[in-house]
Amino acid sequence: MVNRRALLSGAGILGVMLVARSLPAASGPRFEVAKTETEWRRALTPAQYHVLRDHGTERAGSSPLDREKRRGIFHCAGCDLPLYSSQTKYDSGTGWPSFWQPLANAVGTSTDKGFFDVRTEVHCRRCGGHLGHVFPDGPAPTGLRYCMNGVAMIFKVAVS
Numbered sequence: 001m002v003n004r005r006a007l008l009s010g011a012g013i014l015g016v017m018l019v020a021r022s023l024p025a026a027s028g029p030r031f032e033v034a035k036t037e038t039e040w041r042r043a044l045t046p047a048q049y050h051v052l053r054d055h056g057t058e059r060a061g062s063s064p065l066d067r068e069k070r071r072g073i074f075h076c077a078g079c080d081l082p083l084y085s086s087q088t089k090y091d092s093g094t095g096w097p098s099f100w101q102p103l104a105n106a107v108g109t110s111t112d113k114g115f116f117d118v119r120t121e122v123h124c125r126r127c128g129g130h131l132g133h134v135f136p137d138g139p140a141p142t143g144l145r146y147c148m149n150g151v152a153m154i155f156k157v158a159v160s
Contacts, residue, residue, distance in 0.1 A: 029108075029128065051129075060094065060095030066097045072155055072157040074086070074097070074155050075153060076129055076154075078124060083124065084106070088102075131146075
């Protein structure tokens with residue numbers, strides 16, 4: 001048998017849940033470059049959209065940027081912000097372009113809570129596009145490995 005106190009407590013909890021559900025969702029961080037989903041879909045290829053906007057991951061070894069050896073700068077494919085210098089790129093053996101340091105004021109990080117682990121996500125600080133993750137197993141001088149999705153970047157060769 002349900003008593004009055006249990007009934008009122010349940011009704012109160014249900015009421016709080018309904019009110020909370022009707023409130024607008026908390027807005028995430030605001031970025032300098034902001035577009036609607038439709039605008040992003042028009043501006044990016046399906047693969048770029050999958051990684052930059054849906055936080056996807058390209059298949060290891062699929063990006064030509066992993067094998068890129070020329071001098072230049074790697075830019076965000078979403079907003080063209082310079083992200084990494086080729087001088088900080090190295091072959092991590094993972095199948096993704098890896099760097100030991102981003103350019104100053106180029107990227108931001110956040111906690112990425114996956115199904116089985118917690119990682120540090122790296123995103124473009126200007127448009128918020130997902131780039132990859134950073135791990136503490138990289139070379140000196142930083143000891144960091146910025147493991148990036150090549151499809152999230154565009155390489156521009158240095159002009160001599």
